[in-house]
Amino acid sequence: xxxxxxxxxxxxxxxxxxxxxxxxxxxxxxxxxxxxxxxxxxxxxxxxxxxxxxxxxxxxxxxxxxxxxxxxxxxxxxxxxxxxxxxxxxxxxxxxxxxxxxxxxxxxxxxxxxxxxxxxxxxxxxxxxxxxxxxxxxxxxxxxxxxxxx
Numbered sequence: 001x002x003x004x005x006x007x008x009x010x011x012x013x014x015x016x017x018x019x020x021x022x023x024x025x026x027x028x029x030x031x032x033x034x035x036x037x038x039x040x041x042x043x044x045x046x047x048x049x050x051x052x053x054x055x056x057x058x059x060x061x062x063x064x065x066x067x068x069x070x071x072x073x074x075x076x077x078x079x080x081x082x083x084x085x086x087x088x089x090x091x092x093x094x095x096x097x098x099x100x101x102x103x104x105x106x107x108x109x110x111x112x113x114x115x116x117x118x119x120x121x122x123x124x125x126x127x128x129x130x131x132x133x134x135x136x137x138x139x140x141x142x143x144x145x146x147x148x149x150x
Contacts, residue, residue: 059126
């Protein structure tokens, strides 16, 4: 079952990459970003069934992959980051949240709204933490690389 989910996340990310008019290596790399993030989500979910932790880790993995591939392929990070987090976006929960607001079912609205917000916060936190750590590590490597040249 996990293999089907991982393949579907690849296909979904590939579809969004097509919307961004990516071609060639960048197209497939963007598809792989979604696949990797969903694989990370499933791995963490199987170790510790927490939606927050799984989304946080998956977003961090997607960010590290996006930062790395952006430097290798000389492309903006957002191209690979957005396609990488597409499988993590809580579309279903957001739909139900809005549906229960319209139906004035406040208890269910609150329940789904909390789930949606926690997922969004986890994704944002994963991106921020991984991006910050990647930037710090890159600047340290750059500093020592220049120091060793002299």
